[in-house]
Amino acid sequence: MKYNFNDIEKKWQDYWAKNETFKASNNSDKPKYYVLDMFPYPSGAGLHVGHPLGYIASDIYARYKRHKGFNVLHPQGYDSFGLPAEQYAIQTGQHPVVTTEANIKTYRRQLDQIGFSFDWSREVRTSNPEYYKWTQWIFIQLFESWYNYDSNKAENIDTLIKMFEAEGNTNVNAACDDDINPFTAEEWSAFSETEKQNILLKYRLTYLAETEVNWCPALGTVLANDEIVNGVSERGGHPVIRKKMTQWSMRISAYAERLLQGLDTIDWTDALKDIQKNWIGKSVGASVTFNVIPNDAVTSSAVEKSQIEVFTTRPDTIFGVSFMTLAPEHELVTQITTDEQKAEVEAYIEATAKRSERDRMADVKTISGVFTGAYAEHPFTKEPIPIWIGDYVLASYGTGAVMAVPCGDQRDYDFAKHFNIPIPNIFEGVDISEEAFASKDNVKITNSDFLNGMNYKKATKRAIFELEQIGQGEGKTNYRLRDAVFSRQRYWGEPFPVYYKDGMPQMIDEKHLPLTLPEVEKYLPTEEGEPPLGRADVWAWDTNTNSVVSNDLVAEALEATKSDTSRTSVSDDGIYPLELNTMPGWAGSSWYFFRYMEEQANRDEAFATEDALKYWENVDLYIGGSEHATGHLLYSRFWVKFLYDRGFVGVDEPFKKLINQGMILGTSAYAYKIHCFIAAKNEEDTSEKRWSTEGEGFISIDFLEKVLDVDKFVYNGNEFFSHGFVDNLEKRLSYLMEVLDMPENIQEMIIKKEETLIMTAVSVPVIVDYVNSSDELDVQAFKNWRPESKNMKFYTLPNKNFKLVRTVEKMSKSKYNVVNPDDIVEDYGADSLRLYEMFLGPLEQYKPWNTAGITGVHGFLKKLWKLFHTGENGAFYVDSSPLGKSEGAEALKTLHKTIKKVEEDIENFSFNTSVSTFMIAVNELTAQKCTSKEILEPLLVLVSPYAPHIAEELWEQLGHTESISTAPFPKFEEKHLVERSKNYPISFNGKMRFTLELPLDMSKDEIEKTVLAHEKTQEQLQGRIPKKVIVVPGKIVNIVG
């Protein structure tokens, strides 16, 4: 019987689907375990071999946990809202629903054929209305909430309103906008409804605000900070500019501290935690207020009371302040600038505004700034401090102003040097003539009044205390984390459940959700620049019927209220325009892990029932790419903490353990297209001396290396060209003659150095399928693919094949290095693909794919199969009789060391090493001619998580009628590994010289005696007397001397 993997795999995939083998239950006596993959965006290109890497790892773990007796939830779904489907819709006019559905079909087929143990009954798709109904619902909950720093959690907005009614807002300690004016309880009750709503909006966890956003004109939408890479859009690489727009924002900054603290409670890699820590960017310091000194030369009237608030992490260096710098955008700049400096300052502001964010980022070295003519007063010395503006100070961080301490901060130092501002030194015994002293350690403060002689820690404490005493500062903590813009000017996203009454946003009642996407005839923004939803004709909310109605009705309603300027009377007929923006991609992905917990049947009543949430809690193991570190993974944590605060879920972290799988890279192949010719020394000379190869040809890389006589030649840009070529030409002329058909007289001229031979080469990517494992090109296939090369020459070394250069890079269509798992599954089977992906190397690492290597693991599966088919003509045969003591010992040893290693490996997510372990086990058992059921049966369970199809098939052949998937994991027994003796390595000064077989129960002294007495030891020592003998029983003997 042959190992017919295609039939076997189909058979068991059908079996699993039919029997719902991997359906998880919400009621079970077993302990629960939740294994989750980051769900895919179903793109049109389908999967390549890099995509399933993480899925295979998580599947192995999920299957392992089932063997270990856990009730495993291992679901899968689709992040099906997103840009590519919409871009495709814009180009073709096809509705994204249609393309998304088609793409999902492809994904499902590809996933199914790899044999994943997903519970598909719990599938989610973020673009399904039954799903995004609950995304909209969560949005409404955020709108109805505010963050109370006193209770340190989100609360219903009603508790805030109660506080306003009772005592106004002065004692409210909330996460809110900066521009809050204080009011009393009386004032609050006197406000109009619109005014009240306006104020509440400044406190809500999602709020409308005019924000400076990253606008991408090419994509017609705003982008989040994490969607921009090097100043251009992550998708498509389009330029991004700053633009002010009214947008929904999420007050994630309220959670900055908890997002930071929470990292300590979860099992993520330090690398990933560091990325989030840096992104949150906590800095502890103080806020200090500087009074601006009134100046007659300032025309502006406000200057009398002007104060500049700064944030500093080094309040201990306050006596080192010799100037202040404001961001050019700082609101105070125009007020304090003296008439004399006005022209210069305005010119500078204009110049900075013109520079794009990208320019400012690229150019961090140029120092620029302008003096405003104004001075501030030092809070302690009362000395005047000049106020400058400079674009090294960012308007968006802190207060947009800094107290410059040039002796302690390199940027301040550079600025001071550049503009000849004094640099007072406040560090005892430190030389600051060359650069600033930015370290906090091992230094004492001097020239600083009451701070003299103190270290950083003490001085900081004292400085803050003194600032508080004079009312000009306090301790403060700043975060880099900004609120997240939540609006997108796109069609293919969740509609906001929001309509506008008198310009104020109103939530649609949750019982009328979902608010589904309207039909539009085109997916582009409108001519007026409104988002695509602006094209919908039926996109207004009728509060009478609670339904979406035609826009025409809004026009009528507005007409009716137009004359009423206060807009407070209810003369309209209750029909209002709906929000035109949609939600960003991260909305649906920030809570999907809860949706899986609920079975399809109960999903109408809640996003997940309380029972389901309580049972599954959160994700025990999450596997996905590290590129989501500051996007999905941060936003999910934020939403979960919010849902936790409001009592909707019982956990405040979504993912207990997280592993980032590395990327599988493609191995591209390049052929060099060359052209050889002889250039005349004189450009104008076009006489018969000139010669060239007939058109272009391709040159084999080994030939090229030989001709150029270098191991590795430098290839820059599109061509190379070797002058040194001529010098060594004689040696290699034979090769050249053979291939270039060069006339003898030309050869002579080159040898005599009358002419220079020039070779140009262009590298052309080749479809990797045409290249064999020895990097040789199938020339015929290549010619068929590239018809223009049909008549070109392919230069190779004599009797050699055409060789190519290979480079490792990301898989991409344009490089022709994409490997489709479908082909691998067809040629080698899913089990081989699964094993090979794991075998390539550690899960977290980036590693190149090389299809040739798969024969190794495929060969292993065949050997495994053979182990069970040792009967006549390869018939199935295993020996069910009990193992004899003597012949069984060896096999048991093999089995149990395999159990031990594989179990350890899976627990440590070291899947590559267990594949090696399987290979060793099968090689050993084959050599032992083992046919015992007692050995082979448990071996199958070990292999089953990795190669489930072959395991199921052999399991069935062993006579089992139930799937192997819940068979208990074999128990490791130490006794089978116990050895009587040990082949001790005998080292001399740490270097192993020979080995010696000694009983393991031999005592330390005896070992020493035996070893020293051995003739080989004497030979090594050559009469010397050992200074020391180290004996580690069971490990090693080391003789020093």
Add this chain to the structure above:
RNA sequence: GCAGGAAUGGCGAAAUGGUAAACGCACUCGAUUUAGAAUCGAGAAAUUGGGAGUUCGAAUCUCUCUUCCUGUACCA
């Protein structure tokens, strides 16, 4: 600049203080075959990026330098 990670044959890698290089690919030779593929057997090949230290003993721990990768960037 800052933060994190990495460097072991031709390639992917194993070994986390105790015999360095397991396992696989590729390579060479042999058997089988009309040939190729497949299969089986045999073989050649790496002193752990450089330097120093700790230790009886270091790929592994410490310091330092070099190179590469990832993230982040005027964050006060």
